Amino acid sequence: MSEAAIVTEDLRRSFGPIKAVDGVDLAAPAGTVLGLLGPNGAGKTTIVRILTTLLTPDGGSARVAGFDVVRDAAALREVIGLAGQYAAVDENLTGRENLDLVGRLYHLGRDEARRRADEMLERFDLTDAANRTVKTYSGGMRRRLDLGASLVGRPQVLFLDEPTTGLDPRSRFSLWDVIRELVGDGTTLLLTTQYLEEADRLADHIAVIDGGRVIAEGTTDQLKSRVGGDLLAVRVVDRARVAEVAEAVADLGSGAPQVVAEAGEVSLPVREGTAILAEVVRRLDAAGLDISDLALRRPTLDDVFLALTGHVAEVTGEDGDGPEPPDRGRAVRPAKLRSSA
């Protein structure tokens, strides 16, 4: 394998005046997991749609498994699998009929399509529900079926667009297990997610996307080291005085303090974490600033995102890559990212 399984060079795509993808370079070696991490509207889905031939790029180039997304689109479709943001399964068919249909459309032949359908049902723990219409399935079952459908054609490269959005935690964990197993089989995977934890758990290499650009990339550890050491998090009782806290501790850090005003929280990158804890307490006490929480922790990807973009990472109930919902401005330790700038 001389070439990476997924390569994009200066990929661009606009919708009217909006540059959804604005010069993206990506590379994923075969058999690895590339995570695209970013808030709603960052351009993740547009990238996936280009790589799966659903959209054509305005500029730049992209190759998947050696096939150009524009020139070799037909051949490319034979070696990819896609599970989009919404489970694309037919409610009026049974689980088995859905998988069989997809197998037929991959041109597997009647017997092979049937065999693959059975294999997928087994693998995704749907054998008992195989002959029920999908209408009766839970959200988690639909996602599993959808994932099964994306694997029927034994894809070399698999695209999962926010595979666990909208799932309850238990379904999410079980889906993570399945995805990890897949990757063990040598499939190359591109995964988009708003969940930091998801990218952290599943991806070998993460590209952080914001405003249609890759704003940072690397392994989880590399990204975390961008923040520089540990993080000291101070939460003040009187939120109005959060700026005073930042000022009081600023010179103790290895970088500038980040303020999350809505939460009354200041986070400060520090090198000698434990050594300065006492000094922080002393200064805040002297300034008469009451604190409700003081913690020293390893940085999460939230912190990385914050350090990279200056955006607050925030919990959101929104799915998809649609336009940004209005800022609601709360939440401290997010599970999902959304830019609020």
Added chain:
Amino acid sequence: MSTVANRPLPRRRLWWTVSDAAAVTKRNLYRYLRVPPLLLFSTIQPIMFVLLFTYVFGGAIQVPGVDNYIDYLMAGILAQTVIFGSTQTGVGLAEDMTRGMVDRFRSLPMARSAVLAGRTMSDTARNLFVVCLMLVVGTLVGFRFHAGVAAAFGAVALALAFGLAFSWISAFIGLSVRDVESAQAAGFVWVFPLVFASSAFVPVESMPGWLQTFADINPVTVTVDALRALTLGGPVTRPLLESLAWITGILLVFVPLAVNRYRRAAG
């Protein structure tokens, strides 16, 4: 990466195009098995029209030269039924678009035309079922074919072909508006003037002059006249050729338009 070598030969590609369309047709038809009320209500409406027109208007509408209004009516009802039925093509496609099915299909190595071909074929199959049922009900309330068995089959075939042509118009509309409610509304508005300002239920001569001008060139009038000739008897050739010309024309315009819409359907 040896897949390039496996690219289909032209003959295999043709076979796959047919097989893909068949797979999609089958998938669409399952819907009627799984949601019986859907078939029930899409059947009840045309049957209701047969009965209402026969018993409510049948006594009042006098068509010169026709003794039995239902014999006159049946051709009109056939055309109306297949047209109303074909408006569902756009609704079904809009549904597939909004539910992500079209994205899945477009990411598969299947024939590009199969989703549209499968949808219009399954709607034609549904039309066939409804037409047969209507003919049974029509026969029960007094309708008879007067022009022989071959003409009767011809009438059914012509009605289905006409419905198929309208299915492609509907497909184009459904892919253009992209959402189910709009497809439902947009699919219906334009067929009403076509169906009612035609020879479907009353002779064109009974309409005001300006409307006659429209009704005369209306493809529904032409097709209903052909269907009437095939069911009642009378000169067939001219209306039949005119109707076939309309069907061909509609397909020539709307198949490429709809396929183009489908290819560029970026949700």
